[in-house]
Amino acid sequence: MLELLRELGAALRIPTSFVIIEFIGTMAFAISGIRLASSKRFDWFGAFIVGMATAIGGGTLRDLMLGVSPFWLTNNIYIIWCLVSLFWVVIFGKYLIRQKNTWFIFDTIGLALFNVIGIEKTLQMGFPTWTAIIMGCITGAAGGVIRDILINEVPLIFRKEIYAMACIAGGVVYIVGHVYLGFSSELNALFSSIVVMAVRILAVRYGWHLPVLKGEEDQK
Amino acid sequence: MLELLRELGAALRIPTSFVIIEFIGTMAFAISGIRLASSKRFDWFGAFIVGMATAIGGGTLRDLMLGVSPFWLTNNIYIIWCLVSLFWVVIFGKYLIRQKNTWFIFDTIGLALFNVIGIEKTLQMGFPTWTAIIMGCITGAAGGVIRDILINEVPLIFRKEIYAMACIAGGVVYIVGHVYLGFSSELNALFSSIVVMAVRILAVRYGWHLPVLKGEEDQK
Amino acid sequence: MLELLRELGAALRIPTSFVIIEFIGTMAFAISGIRLASSKRFDWFGAFIVGMATAIGGGTLRDLMLGVSPFWLTNNIYIIWCLVSLFWVVIFGKYLIRQKNTWFIFDTIGLALFNVIGIEKTLQMGFPTWTAIIMGCITGAAGGVIRDILINEVPLIFRKEIYAMACIAGGVVYIVGHVYLGFSSELNALFSSIVVMAVRILAVRYGWHLPVLKGEEDQK
Numbered sequence: 001m002l003e004l005l006r007e008l009g010a011a012l013r014i015p016t017s018f019v020i021i022e023f024i025g026t027m028a029f030a031i032s033g034i035r036l037a038s039s040k041r042f043d044w045f046g047a048f049i050v051g052m053a054t055a056i057g058g059g060t061l062r063d064l065m066l067g068v069s070p071f072w073l074t075n076n077i078y079i080i081w082c083l084v085s086l087f088w089v090v091i092f093g094k095y096l097i098r099q100k101n102t103w104f105i106f107d108t109i110g111l112a113l114f115n116v117i118g119i120e121k122t123l124q125m126g127f128p129t130w131t132a133i134i135m136g137c138i139t140g141a142a143g144g145v146i147r148d149i150l151i152n153e154v155p156l157i158f159r160k161e162i163y164a165m166a167c168i169a170g171g172v173v174y175i176v177g178h179v180y181l182g183f184s185s186e187l188n189a190l191f192s193s194i195v196v197m198a199v200r201i202l203a204v205r206y207g208w209h210l211p212v213l214k215g216e217e218d219q220k
Numbered sequence: 221m222l223e224l225l226r227e228l229g230a231a232l233r234i235p236t237s238f239v240i241i242e243f244i245g246t247m248a249f250a251i252s253g254i255r256l257a258s259s260k261r262f263d264w265f266g267a268f269i270v271g272m273a274t275a276i277g278g279g280t281l282r283d284l285m286l287g288v289s290p291f292w293l294t295n296n297i298y299i300i301w302c303l304v305s306l307f308w309v310v311i312f313g314k315y316l317i318r319q320k321n322t323w324f325i326f327d328t329i330g331l332a333l334f335n336v337i338g339i340e341k342t343l344q345m346g347f348p349t350w351t352a353i354i355m356g357c358i359t360g361a362a363g364g365v366i367r368d369i370l371i372n373e374v375p376l377i378f379r380k381e382i383y384a385m386a387c388i389a390g391g392v393v394y395i396v397g398h399v400y401l402g403f404s405s406e407l408n409a410l411f412s413s414i415v416v417m418a419v420r421i422l423a424v425r426y427g428w429h430l431p432v433l434k435g436e437e438d439q440k
Numbered sequence: 441m442l443e444l445l446r447e448l449g450a451a452l453r454i455p456t457s458f459v460i461i462e463f464i465g466t467m468a469f470a471i472s473g474i475r476l477a478s479s480k481r482f483d484w485f486g487a488f489i490v491g492m493a494t495a496i497g498g499g500t501l502r503d504l505m506l507g508v509s510p511f512w513l514t515n516n517i518y519i520i521w522c523l524v525s526l527f528w529v530v531i532f533g534k535y536l537i538r539q540k541n542t543w544f545i546f547d548t549i550g551l552a553l554f555n556v557i558g559i560e561k562t563l564q565m566g567f568p569t570w571t572a573i574i575m576g577c578i579t580g581a582a583g584g585v586i587r588d589i590l591i592n593e594v595p596l597i598f599r600k601e602i603y604a605m606a607c608i609a610g611g612v613v614y615i616v617g618h619v620y621l622g623f624s625s626e627l628n629a630l631f632s633s634i635v636v637m638a639v640r641i642l643a644v645r646y647g648w649h650l651p652v653l654k655g656e657e658d659q660k
Contacts, residue, residue: 064504065500065504065509065510065513066509066513067507067508067509127513127514128514128516130516130519131513131514131516134519145590149589149590152592153592154480154591154592155486155590157485157486158477158482158483158485158486158487158489158490158590159480159481159482159483159486160483164485164489165485209483210483210484210485211483211484212481212482212483212484213474213477213478213481213482213483213484213486213487213529213530213533214478214533
């Protein structure tokens with residue numbers, strides 16, 4: 001198994017630890033989608049698609065905008081991870097509430113990683129730094145929006161969670177390190193990830209949220 | 221009329237029979253969208269857009285992912301077929317329930333054909349075989365998902381119908397014939413289509429469905 | 441400020457007046473999205489994203505279909521305008537009802553301009569004239585559809601407003617002038633814009649609407 005991950009990492013020219021984190025993040029995202037689908041009584045196929053959309057939807061939207069084919073079209077490992085996530089929920093469904101904190105941590109790690117992947121891919125393609133921050137945010141947060149559209153709910157991150165703002169904070173840290181401080185990309189990725197995870201964990205812990213925009217009917 | 225279809229087929233380098241089947245499939249898909257839009261009291265324009273999205277949405281998503289311009293941007297025949305479908309519903313609306321079985325057959329033929337078109341286009345562009353199976357499924361089934369998002373309903377295929385699974389079964393048959401048995405693409409298309417239609421017809425006839433994913437609240 | 445707009449215009453090779461109109465149109469579209477988001481009690485981030493989607497969603501969909509990177513990825517002025525729109529609503533929210541007619545006019549001007557931009561970009565890329573009409577319509581009207589999907593409502597333009605039909609009327613005028621009358625692109629843009637604005641204003645003034653498609657249950 002570790003050998004497989006090492007080979008995959010070599011093929012993709014990324015370190016093994018990175019592949020393990022990506023696996024954890026993808027599964028955490030997919031499981032969040034599959035659980036929401038199950039609460040809507042979707043069948044296995046529907047739940048799998050919602051899980052896929054949550055896990056790879058953000059990266060797919062990023063790749064379409066950057067003008068390249070979605071990353072998962074040439075590497076079937078992402079679909080396999082989503083299938084593993086589906087069977088995890090089928091088998092361990094009743095224990096998932098008990099695993100809640102574990103998956104929250106994995107989800108947060110995944111968010112930080114997806115953000116960094118989006119930033120680095122955008123910079124490598126020669127786009128401006130502010131575009132990279134937005135693409136990092138899309139990679140991390142758009143999957144959840146697509147998930148909520150598919151289950152016909154108002155997107156959660158538009159009303160409650162500090163999710164996208166954590167990505168933007170981490171993105172700014174990455175770009176500052178990249179442009180002004182001349183840090184290596186490893187160091188930028190590390191600092192950026194720490195910021196994303198810290199903002200998200202603190203936001204959940206202390207109930208941080210953005211102000212709600214007052215509707216006109218409130219102001220009469 | 222037949223002459224026109226033959227010319228169109230020659231222009232697209234596909235046989236005339238294929239063009240007729242594509243016409244039938246496109247109309248069946250468009251009519252399914254237009255009927256759902258009418259049940260939501262959309263105006264003609266809204267109904268036309270939902271019909272278009274149902275008929276060409278899957279192929280559009282496939283083309284965007286494969287990195288080519290959507291197929292209908294350079295050939296206005298698809299928009300004409302969708303307009304014909306709109307006027308068909310406007311004029312024959314009250315007879316559509318009586319035509320139900322006919323349109324079910326046409327819809328199933330369309331599904332089988334769209335699946336094959338998606339598979340062959342993806343293979344021709346040099347993507348892996350499993351990507352082709354997924355792209356066939358997207359070509360056939362994603363239009364219905366976009367339709368349901370536009371009319372603000374939970375996508376039907378995530379809860380009830382064996383629609384995408386029929387595409388996947390047909391896709392596996394195509395790829396097995398293509399890679400392991402060395403069949404011609406005509407033969408693969410034929411066998412694949414038969415499997416898609418058989419699975420879909422039997423599923424509706426015998427009420428086949430995938431298991432529903434149990435939500436956590438069910439397991440307390 | 442005017443100097444900045446002139447420079448921007450020079451960089452984009454468009455006249456200054458054009459940049460001012462685009463600014464007005466983008467803000468009008470963004471504000472319409474932000475106001476709807478506020479009625480759903482979105483937070484500032486959610487409202488900003490819905491505003492962005494309304495203002496640049498149509499052009500983004502057009503660019504993805506034409507096979508180029510979305511226009512706003514290489515010029516951050518659009519995001520700045522959407523941020524300005526957000527703060528406008530935050531600060532002047534309670535006066536927006538009184539500004540209603542002003543924003544209706546700005547929204548209509550924006551629609552006319554976005555339509556022309558979509559038509560000209562599509563023609564420049566060598567697509568057929570009918571594709572240009574559709575892409576103009578998508579540039580002007582698809583942002584509102586994406587907005588309504590994000591706030592989980594049935595798209596407004598499918599049921600009520602003459603919005604897309606105004607674009608199509610203006611598009612036909614543009615293409616007739618372009619192909620048959622040999623007018624300059626400035627003249628075509630002017631005539632097309634006048635038609636779009638006239639159709640939209642008259643439609644709202646006199647309550648024009650397309651016929652509703654009768655559902656089958658109505659005809660029993």
